[in-house]
Amino acid sequence: xxxxxxxGLTEFALTALVIGLVILAVLVPLxxxxxxxxxxxxxxxxxxxxxxxxxxxxxxxxxxxxxxxLAATIIFRAGMFNLGVEGSFFLGGLAAAxxxxxxxLTGFVxxxxxxxxxxxxxxxxxIVPGYLRVRFGASEMVNSLVLNFAxxxxxxxxLNYVLRDPNAGxxxxxxxxxxxxxxxxxxxxxxxxxxxxxxxxxxxxxxxxYGTRSGLNVRIVGSSPGFASHLGLASSxxxxxxxxxxxxxxxxxxxxxxxxxxxxxSWTGLPGHGWTGITVAILARENPFLVxxxxxxxxxxxxxxxxxxxxxxxxxxxxxxxxxxxxxxxxAAAIFRxxxxxxxxxxxxxxxxxx
Amino acid sequence: MxxxxxxxxDPAVFATVLRVMTPLLLAALGVLISDRAGVLNIGxxxxxxxxxxxxxxxxxxxxxxxxxLFAALIGGGLLGALMAFFINGxxxxxxxxxxxxxxxxxxxxxxxLFLATGDKGMSGALKSGVLPNLDIPLLGGVPILxxxxxxxxxxxxxxxxxxxxxxxxxxxxxxxxxxxxxxxDPKAAAAAGISRNxxxxxxLTLSGVFGGAAGAYLSMGYxxxxxxxxxxxxxxxxxxxxxxxxxxxxxxxxxxxxxxxxETVAITMxxxxxxxxxxxMIPYIVPAVMLTVYAARRQAKARKIx
Numbered sequence: 001x002x003x004x005x006x007x008g009l010t011e012f013a014l015t016a017l018v019i020g021l022v023i024l025a026v027l028v029p030l031x032x033x034x035x036x037x038x039x040x041x042x043x044x045x046x047x048x049x050x051x052x053x054x055x056x057x058x059x060x061x062x063x064x065x066x067x068x069x070l071a072a073t074i075i076f077r078a079g080m081f082n083l084g085v086e087g088s089f090f091l092g093g094l095a096a097a098x099x100x101x102x103x104x105l106t107g108f109v110x111x112x113x114x115x116x117x118x119x120x121x122x123x124x125x126x127i128v129p130g131y132l133r134v135r136f137g138a139s140e141m142v143n144s145l146v147l148n149f150a151x152x153x154x155x156x157x158x159l160n161y162v163l164r165d166p167n168a169g170x171x172x173x174x175x176x177x178x179x180x181x182x183x184x185x186x187x188x189x190x191x192x193x194x195x196x197x198x199x200x201x202x203x204x205x206x207x208x209x210y211g212t213r214s215g216l217n218v219r220i221v222g223s224s225p226g227f228a229s230h231l232g233l234a235s236s237x238x239x240x241x242x243x244x245x246x247x248x249x250x251x252x253x254x255x256x257x258x259x260x261x262x263x264x265x266s267w268t269g270l271p272g273h274g275w276t277g278i279t280v281a282i283l284a285r286e287n288p289f290l291v292x293x294x295x296x297x298x299x300x301x302x303x304x305x306x307x308x309x310x311x312x313x314x315x316x317x318x319x320x321x322x323x324x325x326x327x328x329x330x331x332a333a334a335i336f337r338x339x340x341x342x343x344x345x346x347x348x349x350x351x352x353x354x355x
Numbered sequence: 356m357x358x359x360x361x362x363x364x365d366p367a368v369f370a371t372v373l374r375v376m377t378p379l380l381l382a383a384l385g386v387l388i389s390d391r392a393g394v395l396n397i398g399x400x401x402x403x404x405x406x407x408x409x410x411x412x413x414x415x416x417x418x419x420x421x422x423x424l425f426a427a428l429i430g431g432g433l434l435g436a437l438m439a440f441f442i443n444g445x446x447x448x449x450x451x452x453x454x455x456x457x458x459x460x461x462x463x464x465x466x467x468l469f470l471a472t473g474d475k476g477m478s479g480a481l482k483s484g485v486l487p488n489l490d491i492p493l494l495g496g497v498p499i500l501x502x503x504x505x506x507x508x509x510x511x512x513x514x515x516x517x518x519x520x521x522x523x524x525x526x527x528x529x530x531x532x533x534x535x536x537x538x539x540d541p542k543a544a545a546a547a548g549i550s551r552n553x554x555x556x557x558x559l560t561l562s563g564v565f566g567g568a569a570g571a572y573l574s575m576g577y578x579x580x581x582x583x584x585x586x587x588x589x590x591x592x593x594x595x596x597x598x599x600x601x602x603x604x605x606x607x608x609x610x611x612x613x614x615x616x617x618e619t620v621a622i623t624m625x626x627x628x629x630x631x632x633x634x635x636m637i638p639y640i641v642p643a644v645m646l647t648v649y650a651a652r653r654q655a656k657a658r659k660i661x
Contacts, residue, residue: 081450132643138650141397141450142598143643145591150639157632269584275458282451315469320462324455333446 007348014341015330022325023301030318043311044304054303056189061299063191063260064089066198067253068277069284069291070205071246075126076286077209078242079222080133081141084126085250086274087148090267092122092254094155097173097265100180101163110179115255122251123244125151130243134236148270156268163265172266182260192260199292201249206288218242250274279327298323366502371622373511374577376615378403378569380514382593383600383607384521385565389435390597391525392558393538393551397453398438399566400590401460406431406570408464411483411581412471420484424510424571431567434460435559442559443552457590465583478574478581485579486510486571510572515608517565522604534558569593588639595642599649610645617641 031040048054068085075082096118099105105113129147133140163173182192209215221228221238228235253273258265280298284290305319329335382399389396396402406427414423438456441447447455465475472480489512491505525531536544537554544551573589574581596614600607621634 129643132647132650136647136651137654138647139598142591142595143646146588146595146639146642149588149591150636150643153632153635153639157630160632161630275454278454279458315466315475317462317465317469317475321459321466324459324462327451327455327458328441328445328447331447331451332441334444337446 003348007345010345010348011336014336018329018335019326022329023322026318026322026325030314034312034314040308040312040314043307047307048300048303053186053188054307056186056191057303057306058296058299059195060189060191061302062295063195063198064253064257064273065276065280065298066202066291066295067256068250068273069280069295070202070277070288071126071250071253072274072277072281073284073286073288073291074205074209074218074242074249075130075246076281077222078218078239079225080130080239080243082126082129082133082144082243082246083141083274083278084129084144084148084247085277086270086272087125087144087151088122088247088250089254089257089274089277090122090148090155090270091125091151092118092251093258093267093271094118094158094254094265095121095251096180096255096258097176098158098163100176100259101174106177106179110177111182111259114180114259115252118255118258119248119252122254123247126243126247126250127240130240130247134239148274152270159265159268165264168264170266171268172264175263176259176265180259182256190261194256194260197256198253201252202288202291205249205291209288214238214241250277253277276323279323282327283330368619368623369503370507372612372615372619373507375618375622376611377508377511377514378572378577378589379593379596379614380608380611381510381517381565381569381572382590383596383611384514384517384604385562385569386594386597387600387602387604387607388521388525388534388565389555389558389562391538391602392534392555393541394439394442394449394555394559395453395594396435396438396559396562396566397450397594398434398456398460398590399453399562399593400586400588401453401457402431402434402563402566403570403573403586403590403593404457404460404464404584405434406567407574407585408467408478408570408581409567410571411478411481411574412467414484414575415478415481418482418484420486420575423484423575424486424568427567427571428564429567431563431565431570432560433563435561435563435566436556438563439552439556439559443555461584464581468581468583476583481580483579483581484575486575508572508576510568510576513568518604518608525604530557566590592638592642595646599642599645601649610642613645614638614641 027041027044031037034040048058068089071085071088075085096114099114099117103113125148129140129144132138132143159173160171165172165174182194185191185193185195209219217233218238218241220231221233221235225235257273276298280291280294283298284294301319301322305316308314308318309316382403386396386399409430410423410427413426414420417423434456438452441452442449468478469475472478474480486509488506489509525534533544533549533554536547536549537551541551570586573585592614596610597607599610618638621637624634625631
């Protein structure tokens with residue numbers, strides 16, 4: 001037991017080492033271009049832990065990506081490369097705003113109703129490409145990539161012709177009524193109760209995937225479809241269930257983001273949290289429990305980047321480069337499937353079996 | 356229907372179709388080449404975006420749009436080669452590699468634009484060049500055909516000439532045979548002494564060169580500036596065009612033409628007062644519908660045989 005934990009720690013240490021090197025590789029050239037290179041590194045690495053408020057910012061930034069990361073994890077675990085999470089997030093936010101503006105709900109039912117509508121409408125962007133794959137065999141990856149944009153423009157149409165406040169100047173919706181909101185948790189940040197929902201969702205997702213029969217079935221269908229059909233599992237049904245679950249979670253994430261952070265809906269482009277969610281899922285090695293630290297880590301990078309942008313003349317886009325590089329580094333088989341590393345892991349585990 | 360063909364024969368409409376299909380065709384041919392060698396290039400969107408910025412920056416720095424185009428081709432090729440290095444050298448999955456490239460390109464182009472102009476949105480402050488339109492001598496004087504076929508952008512002609520070139524390369528050259536061998540059965544290809552890594556390096560590089568050309572067209576032909584995320588999903592439409600084209604250059608050409616016509620319809624409907632957002636959906640819905648119809652027909656056929 002202790003040795004298998006040790007083996008896990010070894011893998012974690014290697015991952016951390018690789019990520020650290022990647023960050024340095026991107027950051028050091030940038031830092032050298034600035035008058036005070038050490039200050040750039042200090043601000044990026046330690047800055048986010050400087051005050052309670054900044055740590056609140058990390059949690060705030062991790063709230064949407066924990067949920068989109070969980071959604072992507074469930075979809076990928078079923079063996080589908082359905083990239084509709086981005087579209088679901090956008091639609092979920094739009095539908096929650098539409099519920100708030102159009103329906104005369106008040107009191108404690110208001111916010112849950114808007115989140116529910118957001119989840120249901122948002123799930124469409126994952127369900128449609130998933131269904132087209134299961135029913136007709138059309139590539140879910142290509143379909144989800146193009147349909148994300150179709151859903152975006154459909155959403156902007158609804159915003160412009162149904163929800164738009166003509167007195168607001170720019171293209172944005174009417175003000176969301178006061179009952180449609182999530183409570184703020186920390187003064188000076190925009191951290192809201194959505195973060196609790198995100199934590200609970202990841203934990204429940206992990207328990208479902210590893211602790212229940214249907215979670216096991218989904219994992220079997222995803223990792224070896226042939227074996228699944230030998231077992232007599234209803235593969236199509238399981239695949240669709242995973243797409244629906246992923247879509248609902250991603251739509252819910254969008255709804256929570258809009259209700260928690262904004263007083264009006266004003267997205268006219270894809271917000272990008274779905275793509276970050278895919279990175280989170282990959283970084284977490286498609287494990288719902290690890291989605292939490294993975295999302296927190298990427299949010300920490302984001303806050304570090306924002307601090308660079310605010311205090312020095314360094315654009316925060318640098319974080320996008322770091323994230324992309326990390327995504328490649330942690331999936332590089334040359335590092336994590338290297339014979340020497342695999343032998344090391346086997347040695348650590350093997351001695352336990354011998355003892 | 357007659358009205359439709361009448362509209363297409365109108366030189367102005369025909370020119371619009373060519374204008375919007377040029378970047379799709381270039382990018383889709385790039386996707387085709389690497390896909391036939393077994394790597395679907397999801398990173399096309401990012402390569403196009405990088406090509407667009409490189410073209411603008413280099414043409415502004417050298418005051419020569421051709422050097423800008425050349426740099427965009429080289430830059431695109433290098434990005435393709437980088438993808439090949441990650442996929443075969445470091446063993447990353449090609450889908451993840453493509454997604455990461457798109458992410459990195461969006462960040463790096465914004466960063467590059469900011470460093471060059473101090474603006475994160477648009478390159479309006481830079482005096483960047485535009486690649487010329489070509490008037491074809493003799494042909495330009497022919498009635499009806501002349502105005503239709505002459506006077507288009509140089510990359511439009513290049514894109515159309517590239518269709519038979521890619522078709523011949525894939526079908527009739529030893530390199531094309533190697534590409535198809537690696538794409539259809541890497542083990543058999545290896546047994547015949549064809550290196551998968553080398554072929555995929557060449558095809559991804561070539562794919563990147565096409566993507567660089569598509570990007571240069573966007574920023575130095577379609578419009579004359581670079582804007583943040585200006586590709587707006589065109590790389591993904593090109594991906595869909597290639598899949599619709601069923602792995603052939605002529606099929607890809609036909610698919611790009613259909614999508615170009617769809618986008619032209621969208622543009623003309625917008626000027627007639629229909630909601631622009633709904634019209635903008637058309638070029639994204641058409642590929643999804645066609646892909647699904649193809650897949651459904653293939654499935655039905657397979658069922659009939661078995």
